[in-house]
Amino acid sequence: MGLEKLIGQKVTLLGTAKDAKGGAVLITADGNVIYIKELESWSSELLDKQVSVHGLLNKEKFIPDPVTDKNGAISSGAFGEQLVLEKAEIIIDK
Numbered sequence: 001m002g003l004e005k006l007i008g009q010k011v012t013l014l015g016t017a018k019d020a021k022g023g024a025v026l027i028t029a030d031g032n033v034i035y036i037k038e039l040e041s042w043s044s045e046l047l048d049k050q051v052s053v054h055g056l057l058n059k060e061k062f063i064p065d066p067v068t069d070k071n072g073a074i075s076s077g078a079f080g081e082q083l084v085l086e087k088a089e090i091i092i093d094k
Contacts, residue, residue: 003032003057003083012054013085017042022063026053026085034083035063046090055088 003013013034015026024039036053059081068074 003028003034004059006057007059007083009057010055011057011085012052012091013057014050014052017046017049017051019047022082026051032083034085036088037084037086038088052091053085053088054091055085058084058086060084 003011013026013028015028015032015034018025018027019041020033020035022035024036024042026034026036028034034053034057036055041047061081063082
């Protein structure tokens with residue numbers, strides 16, 4: 001089932017714990033990237049591990065748009081909205 005259908009609902013998602021410039025993310029087996037809203041980064045014990053995370057799934061503007069300066073340099077960022085989990089509870093898979 002596509003995650004878009006689950007927006008606004010409490011969900012439990014399984015994936016790999018990774019750190020991104022915008023904060024901690026969960027990457028699912030089908031390639032979805034979900035930002036963990038209240039988590040800046042994963043602990044070393046969880047980083048790159050399979051975890052389940054339970055929380056409220058939303059889609060919002062979480063990462064700022066990239067900006068081009070007067071010299072043409074482009075900052076990092078992402079256009080559009082991102083999937084985020086709010087009030088996340090992390091469950092370590094064994």
